[in-house]
Amino acid sequence: MTVITHSRRQSRLAKLIDSAGGVTVGVALTRARENIAALRDRGVEEIACRLEELSAVRPPSDPEEITRTLQQVYRSANHLIDAAAPFGFEELCAVAISLCDVVDRVGDDASPDWRIIDVHIQSLRLLNGLPADAAEERRQVLDHLSRMVARKLGEPG
Amino acid sequence: MSTVGEALRETAIINLTGAVTMVVDDSSFSAEITTSALLGFGIRTRYLCRSAPEAMAILGDSEVDLLVVDCEMPGMDGFELVKWLRRSGPPNAFVPVIMTAAHIRRSMVNKARNCGANYIVTKPFSASSLLERIVWVARDSRPFLEVGEYFGPDRRFREGDPPGEERRSDVIRRAEFEARKAVAATEAAQ
Numbered sequence: 001m002t003v004i005t006h007s008r009r010q011s012r013l014a015k016l017i018d019s020a021g022g023v024t025v026g027v028a029l030t031r032a033r034e035n036i037a038a039l040r041d042r043g044v045e046e047i048a049c050r051l052e053e054l055s056a057v058r059p060p061s062d063p064e065e066i067t068r069t070l071q072q073v074y075r076s077a078n079h080l081i082d083a084a085a086p087f088g089f090e091e092l093c094a095v096a097i098s099l100c101d102v103v104d105r106v107g108d109d110a111s112p113d114w115r116i117i118d119v120h121i122q123s124l125r126l127l128n129g130l131p132a133d134a135a136e137e138r139r140q141v142l143d144h145l146s147r148m149v150a151r152k153l154g155e156p157g
Numbered sequence: 158m159s160t161v162g163e164a165l166r167e168t169a170i171i172n173l174t175g176a177v178t179m180v181v182d183d184s185s186f187s188a189e190i191t192t193s194a195l196l197g198f199g200i201r202t203r204y205l206c207r208s209a210p211e212a213m214a215i216l217g218d219s220e221v222d223l224l225v226v227d228c229e230m231p232g233m234d235g236f237e238l239v240k241w242l243r244r245s246g247p248p249n250a251f252v253p254v255i256m257t258a259a260h261i262r263r264s265m266v267n268k269a270r271n272c273g274a275n276y277i278v279t280k281p282f283s284a285s286s287l288l289e290r291i292v293w294v295a296r297d298s299r300p301f302l303e304v305g306e307y308f309g310p311d312r313r314f315r316e317g318d319p320p321g322e323e324r325r326s327d328v329i330r331r332a333e334f335e336a337r338k339a340v341a342a343t344e345a346a347q
Contacts, residue, residue, distance in 0.1 A: 004304075006251075006301040008251070016176050028197055029284050029285055036194055100259070
């Protein structure tokens with residue numbers, strides 16, 4: 001197979017980053033973390049909004065709707081991760097990632113088992129409603145979900 | 158300053174204020190998170206696009222210095238956008254690209270590998286991992302390869318040092334600096 005190699009010229013970004021002025025990495029990171037932390041309340045609202053979207057999903061009766069509905073679930077779970085990840089909602093992220101994995105795996109099935117998706121959505125709602133200090137309850141939700149995924153799909157969730 | 162693959166030093170100085178940056182993400186909140194992090198690094202996002210076609214319209218004739226693209230978007234996804242970009246010719250075919258992903262489908266793994274992005278950052282990403290990737294793409298000196306369908310940075314990373322005598326000036330300078338520092342520390346200790 002023919003390989004054409006284009007040698008790299010230094011990018012403008014490479015020149016800029018070493019130019020005079022700027023800030024230390026420590027200051028840049030502190031500012032970025034402060035900027036992201038300021039969006040926490042919006043993140044919580046966004047999570048609630050994505051959970052509503054997921055809760056509104058009903059198993060499609062028409063086979064042609066399956067792909068579209070699964071795509072909708074996948075996208076909402078993706079956006080939920082976007083909103084939850086920066087603020088340390090690790091359990092919500094773990095369940096949303098598991099939901100994405102499930103949708104990815106059952107996507108080719110003509111009649112996917114919607115109960116698996118429902119349990120994920122219920123778990124997300126439960127986790128979102130638990131108080132911040134309910135660490136043991138969160139762990140139990142994740143354990144149950146993981147066991148259910150392992151039982152239904154043959155792998156840990 | 159860190160090179161590709163190295164962790165960032167907190168005391169290193171970076172200047173990203175002039176970087177013309179584009180963020181492409183269909184989720185407005187996710188885009189806001191990304192642009193807020195970039196702002197902390199000194200980067201004001203010049204172009205914020207909600208879809209691949211919107212980005213393509215700008216990238217066709219406006220030069221950018223850094224592109225941050227979400228993988229999962231309705232219609233044309235981030236992988237297809239980057240693949241198009243690499244074949245788009247001037248002014249942006251060689252622009253550094255960082256992709257972000259909440260989740261990558263199994264069917265998309267090959268697409269992710271073959272699209273021509275410099276790096277993919279999976280969420281949850283921290284401010285430090287994003288800045289690290291930005292520094293890495295700035296330092297990325299890998300040549301671009303055209304192999305069959307693929308057009309993008311050489312995907313092979315060399316493990317260990319190159320054979321023979323070290324000839325890279327930045328590595329030699331760093332080694333000399335470290336040696337001088339070690340001598341000074343020893344002398345101070347005595």
